Amino acid sequence: MNEPMLALYADHLAVALARSEATLERHRLDALILDAGDAVARSRFDDQWFAYRPAAHFAWWLPLHAPGSCLLLRPGRRPTLYWHDPQSYWEAPPPPSHHGFAAHMDVHLARQAVALHAETATGRAAVVGESEARARALAPNAAWNPPDLVADLDAARTLKTPYEIACLAEANARAARGHDHLRQLFAAGSQSELDLHLDYLRATWQDDAETPYKNIVALDAHAATLHHIAYGRGAPAGASSSLLVDAGATCHGYHADITRTWVRGSGEAADRFRALVRAVDDLQQQLCDAIAIGTPYEALHDRAHLLVGEALRQVGLVHASAEAAVAKEVTFAFFPHGLGHSLGLQTHDVGCARIRPRSDNPWLRNTSTIAEGQVFTIEPGIYFIEGLLGPLRACEAGRVVDWRLVESLRPFGGVRIEDDVVVDAARGHLNLTRAVLPEGGGNAR
Numbered sequence: 001m002n003e004p005m006l007a008l009y010a011d012h013l014a015v016a017l018a019r020s021e022a023t024l025e026r027h028r029l030d031a032l033i034l035d036a037g038d039a040v041a042r043s044r045f046d047d048q049w050f051a052y053r054p055a056a057h058f059a060w061w062l063p064l065h066a067p068g069s070c071l072l073l074r075p076g077r078r079p080t081l082y083w084h085d086p087q088s089y090w091e092a093p094p095p096p097s098h099h100g101f102a103a104h105m106d107v108h109l110a111r112q113a114v115a116l117h118a119e120t121a122t123g124r125a126a127v128v129g130e131s132e133a134r135a136r137a138l139a140p141n142a143a144w145n146p147p148d149l150v151a152d153l154d155a156a157r158t159l160k161t162p163y164e165i166a167c168l169a170e171a172n173a174r175a176a177r178g179h180d181h182l183r184q185l186f187a188a189g190s191q192s193e194l195d196l197h198l199d200y201l202r203a204t205w206q207d208d209a210e211t212p213y214k215n216i217v218a219l220d221a222h223a224a225t226l227h228h229i230a231y232g233r234g235a236p237a238g239a240s241s242s243l244l245v246d247a248g249a250t251c252h253g254y255h256a257d258i259t260r261t262w263v264r265g266s267g268e269a270a271d272r273f274r275a276l277v278r279a280v281d282d283l284q285q286q287l288c289d290a291i292a293i294g295t296p297y298e299a300l301h302d303r304a305h306l307l308v309g310e311a312l313r314q315v316g317l318v319h320a321s322a323e324a325a326v327a328k329e330v331t332f333a334f335f336p337h338g339l340g341h342s343l344g345l346q347t348h349d350v351g352c353a354r355i356r357p358r359s360d361n362p363w364l365r366n367t368s369t370i371a372e373g374q375v376f377t378i379e380p381g382i383y384f385i386e387g388l389l390g391p392l393r394a395c396e397a398g399r400v401v402d403w404r405l406v407e408s409l410r411p412f413g414g415v416r417i418e419d420d421v422v423v424d425a426a427r428g429h430l431n432l433t434r435a436v437l438p439e440g441g442g443n444a445r
């Protein structure tokens, strides 16, 4: 990490400390242990493990892959890192990408699993971490994951520091290289989904286990599955086709989450689908421009439904006003997921989802009031999903749909366009994704 980033990281730690001190005080805690977690077993019936990923509460402080470690926070004291380094000859975690943290905390290198009985014997203590058994071993008298405390710690991460925004920007730059590469491959050839997935990993120089989430790579009708990860191994059959890629990258633990949709080929259906992609790209940008501090994110989601209704009318899929299409839940059948979610050390950063969404927005993962420093995605889509369109076709509300056009576009699956944006007081928002990947989708070239 270069000097300016190290300086930003030091400022970030100061913010983390101030927010954590306030949380300790609110919960009247004398000690809080943040557990880095351990690798998770793939199955209870054998001895294989998923690749380790540090818990977000711990990763907020430390860019350190050290399973079994923990951070101890006490009011008015320097944080103490218990860095577990068992010197195993089976597996060794990667070295930290920098040691900037050493100046800001006490560091104990622990060869054995630590127990913090003395540090937590008096007063109120809590452990936040994945495993109750580990929490008990660390501090038997401490509370484990009190829900209000966990929610407050999650909320403390929603307003990103300049260091976090720099990490998210770099993660976007890395992911953009993969998206651009796949657009070119798709324009030029006929790779399978598995080929495209592997090419994305190479272009972004990531191992599969390092990606923030499993790459979603969907050719043609597969794009109607929102999270299509069962990669096909055959090349697309027809002359016209579509590619939806929803894939990210990480930087110091921070996630990028980007979706692009590309169209290839000629003919009336391909041209209509291209127009649909352009319409979604356009409405996605309108939604980014509508970001305003102090308004509920859910209002943006509602606006997305109106704009989707308008796009469906424009391309001729629905013969009704946008308002009528929303009121009769026609837009929900084409756009059945939430507009977006908070983004950070988790792809679906949970701090902005403390309140349940309205029952008509069951999948909305951001129910916060928009505030400066939040980072979230804006990801509208329009899909041809038989499980949702079938019931619509069978009912009165479905009469406004041009089902012949639906049939001709069904082979293209659907379109989603997703950017990562920072809420900014002066400019409304900064689009981390368009800064490095200006096109949202359209014709693959």
Ligand code: GLY
Binding pocket: 213, 246, 247, 257, 258, 347
């Ligand atoms: N990128 C996948 C999702 O947001 O669910």
Ligand code: MN
Binding pocket: 257, 340, 341, 377, 379, 418
């Ligand atoms: Mn997303």
